[in-house]
Amino acid sequence: MALTIGQVADAADVNIQTIRYYERRGLFPTPRRTPAGYRLYADDAVARLRFIKHAQELGFSLREIQELLGLRVRHGAACDAGERKTRQKIEVVQQRIRDLQRMRRTLDRLAAACTARRPTDDCPILEVLEDHDDISH
Amino acid sequence: MALTIGQVADAADVNIQTIRYYERRGLFPTPRRTPAGYRLYADDAVARLRFIKHAQELGFSLREIQELLGLRVRHGAACDAGERKTRQKIEVVQQRIRDLQRMRRTLDRLAAACTARRPTDDCPILEVLEDHDDISH
DNA sequence: CTTGACCATATACCTTGGTATAAGGTCAAT
DNA sequence: ATTGACCTTATACCAAGGTATATGGTCAAG
Secondary structure: OOEOHHHHHHHHOOOHHHHHHHHHHOOOOOOEEOOOOOEEEOOHHHHHHHHHHHHHHOOOOHHHHHHHHHOOOOOHHHHHHHHHHHHHHHHHHHHHHHHHHHHHHHHHHHHHHHHOOOOOOOOHHHHOOOOOOOOOO | OOEOHHHHHHHHOOOHHHHHHHHHHOOOOOOEEOOOOOEEEOOHHHHHHHHHHHHHHOOOOHHHHHHHHHOOOOOHHHHHHHHHHHHHHHHHHHHHHHHHHHHHHHHHHHHHHHHOOOOOOOOHHHHOOOOOOOOOO
């Protein structure tokens, strides 16, 4: 049930150094240690690493991922603040989904034009993602 | 109709150096020049820069963006190859959308639990993005 | 009781994606 | 014909996100 850093690294397919780096950065809680000083992890550490890797692929920075990981439900006033932050994150994610859907539609059109053998030598990919420039950020 | 590098940079809100950097990297075609050697751009250069910036926010590397920008419809055999690449990109984008939707659902549940004042002190954000690990890449 | 595979810390290095700076040419306006 | 705001190339530097390496301790197996 308790994993060494090497076992966690293997399971999540990341470099050992990366885990220690995340610990230093504050993305990973400081784990308990054996008497000899070896780090010991529960297996949710593997899930945490996989979450981080996925979120990175989706364009989130380590700082943003840290915020995402910090979101959880609390009592009272802390709850309101947490809910506000969560709703902000939902907005960000929602916008990112819309952008990707737009890109997907353009790629669809591109593939369709191709099967129809209608050569379009200007760059149609550029049609995508052209508005909402001023609202995002 | 012809823009200097500074005008393009202003319009797209990027650093001038970034445009020259993209040119070196091959993301930007080498522009025509004035007799004095000044770069001259058509205004689609601005669209191209905006596309690059958006795609970066969506988690694409410059190398991937270069491939996206290289996709276009051609005649004959080149068309088939282009179509295959386009369909691959669509798969990547589609998977990314699914991942984000999953993250969104988790954030939704988190926000809902909070309004209902049901404190959940384990980290619920981790529920997200947990399967399909072995199929992606 | 030693060998090999682990673990620890500390420090140096690498890649990606830029940004800044130095040294100088161009050009429109005064 | 000079000033200021542009442009050129070349080179150096920077931040983020790791990765490698040096030096040494731990531990189970033979």
